[in-house]
Amino acid sequence: MEIKEFQKLIKDIYFEKDSKRGVEGTFRWLVEEVGELARAIRKADKSNLQEEFADVAAWLFSLANLLGVDMDEAIRKYEKGCPKCGNIPCTCDE
Template structure:
């Protein structure tokens, strides 16, 4: 599925099952909450923390939750994430095409 198709699927789901979108501000808070949940799993999987009893390493699920809410916000604000991602690639390529290759912190081993 493309990003555009995923945005449409989220919109269809919201209108079929979710009644309506939460407000943009509520969804921004939800996005922050989902990023925090992803951070918690990352800290337990790759950091020094351990999982609490009953917790599981569900990194993909948490990433999908972040993406879901981000797509809700994009739909609400009229943002075409496919186009914005394309523009981001162009910007990063133009700005950073040599920067990372010339970064001793990345190339030194």
């Protein structure tokens, strides 16, 4: 599935619900899911890890839908390499 398709799918599934919940409520859910991802990383639970990544992505894309952000366009920020140094891989000092 491509980025555009995924964003459309998430919109079809959740846009109505998330519109009622609003940006702040949806953002809180995203943060909640990031917390669950953190717990999955700590437990090093591989099967759960994949699931939690999917959930974080779904909530992130859902929030983007609410705010009218086109993720396919947004990620082009990185298509020419690191936005700061312009290199692939990044050579910025940490």
